Amino acid sequence: MAVKFLHRFSVQLLLGVFLFLSVVIISERYTRGIRLDLTADKLYTLSEGSRDLLAGLEDQVVFEFYFSRAQATPYPQLLRYGKRVEDVLRTLADASDGKITLTTIDPEPFSEEEDDAVAAGLKGVPLGDGSMFYMGLKIRNEIDGEAVIPFFAEARENFLEYDLIKALATLDTSGQKKLTLITSLPMQFGPGGPQAMMSGQAQPYVIYQQLGEFFDVQELAADFEKIPADTDVLMLVHPPTLSDAQLFQIDQFVLRGGRTLVFLDPHSEAKDPRATSVSASTLGPLLGAWGVSMPEGKVVGDASLAQRVQMDGDVKDYVFWLSVRSDFMASDDVVTGAIDSLNFATSGILRPVKGASTKFEPLVHTSTVAMLYDASRAIGAPDPDMLLRDLEPTGESYTLAARVSGPAKTAFPDISVVANGPAEKPALTSGTINLVLVADSDLFEDRFWVQLQDLLAQRIVIPFAGNGSFILNLADHISGSEALLALRGRGITKRQFDVVDTLRRDAQAKYQQEEQTLQNQLRATEARIADLEAQKPEGSAVLSSDQEAEIEEFRNQLLQTRKALRAVNRNLRREIESVGTWLAFLNILLVPILIVLIALLRLLLRRRFKAKARA
DSSP states (O other), X not given: OHHHHHHSHHHHHHHHHHHHHHHHHHHHHHOTTOOOOOOTTOTTOOOHHHHHHHHTOOSOEEEEEEEOHHHHTTOHHHHHHHHXXXXXXXXXXXXXXXXXXXXXXXXXXXXXXXXXXXXXXXXXXXXXXSOEEOEEEEEEEXXXXXXXXXXXXXXXXXXXXXXXXXXXXTTTOOSOEEEEXXXXXXXXXXXXXXXXXXXXXXXXXXXXXXXXXXXXXXXXXXXXXXXXXXXXXXXXXXXXXXOHHHHHHHHXXXXXXXXXXXXXXXXXXXXXXXXXXXXXXXXXXXXXXTTEEOOTTEEEEESSSEEXXXXXXXXXXXXXXXXXXXXXXXXXXXXXTTOOEEEEESOOOBEEOTTOSSEXXXXXXXXXXXXXXXXXXXXXXXXXXXXXXXXXXXXXXXXXXXXXXXXXXOSOTTOOOOOOSTTOOOOOSEEEEEEEEESXXXXXXXXXXXXXXXXTTEXXXXXXXXHHHHHHHHHHHHTSOHHHHHOOOOOXXXXXXXXXXXXHHHHHHHHHHHHHHHHHXXXXXXXXXXXXXXXXXXXXXXXXXXXXXXXXXHHHHHHHHHHHHHXXXXXXXXXXXXXXXXXXXXXXXXXXXXXXXXXXXXXXXXXXXXHHHHO
């Protein structure tokens, strides 16, 4: 009898559902730490650098993730991204061996949690219903170290892991990092140089001031003998002619793993706009030792990226000044991935040396409608029309900026280091380098990327290109830990919620007309009340009894209209939330139930076939 009972289809169905739910509960309880990343882009698999940093955590760290889940419900894209951020945070916590504790907080409007989010420095985004949407993170450790990501912008989804690891890596960092600058440009004083400073007319480069906000900037004199031992980032911007001894100091700094940014130029317009000869910068044998070449005396012209300049009352394409769009930048790199445009002027090009041991990774490049010109053609006032006529595209896309990393040898194998006391380090003949090379230095000059305005004795900076962000991002990124340097952007394909968006738009359209009618009625009622209150008898502050009664009637009507309007908005949200509930049911229960039903149906049919076969 019991066997026949168990063979009944309905009983088998119930047992199947019960088995499925039991497996879900058991797996949730006992297999939470087991993760299987089946996403196409491995979005939830941490990089090796991230795992190393997490393994090295010594203090307990608390993640407080503020996510307005209720406010995000009507916006599938926001809800999806918020869940993605939360999943990555949970992945970091799981990989930290208990060092990271994750707390997710839903700061509802006008709640204490919202006050805490504001106090933590998080930025809210206003939504259509007047509420604020939060999606930010506060990080703290046991020794009062704090870091905040005010808002997780979806535009930086490719760099989500990088932003989180950066916040962790800098949690215990106190004080600014030191940036040592070697340059021949008047960055500290502006176009007038030291003379402008003495006359009170100094206008430092905007980027020089911005670097000073994030780094302790120390500029070396042209006759420097050593690079300071506490240098975190070495930046060379159109350096002056350097001696072999100075080049050797740079060579050894780079071979010891010193983080370096190099901006060379085949012709610097910022150095002297009225120059009658080419103003070039070079590092002698260093580039070759790093596995890179930069053709001397050559500037690149590009018809596709040429800036539009005004000359002789006409607007023309000037192929020596390039407006590089995001299409010509490395989209998967943390530095260039979020930059829209860069302006270069009389830039050179970079090429990897054949057979080099280093890795050459282009960051910025030209189009294929480009060619190289003699740098002498950039002197004075070149004719844009003639330059454009002379351009014969080579079909090659030239590299303007690149990362260079990996094993390299010294450029001075025959130079012996002059000992300078017991602290002198022995010379290195090889090492692992990590630097960025850019074939232009004019992108530092203000006129190529910002507009400056004076307002109430303050200098207002209005960028029209991303040069400042590019340089600051480079310095910030290269000064980070090895984990940060190893990270790159993840290729993420946006998967649109077309069905959900359509349902949301339909629901909004359904209530839009009713809402508009009520809004019009509300405004008309408010206007009528204002008119009646203005009709007080001359010299009196009291309305007649009829006027008072009419105003009271309109106020009651106003309250009813507002109540109806709230009901419309509430119904709209309820309908949108019901869509989410149905989707959750389809994803969580319906599909597994269908699988169980299909399995039971196959089992039932098989048994019937076996029964017929026996008969």
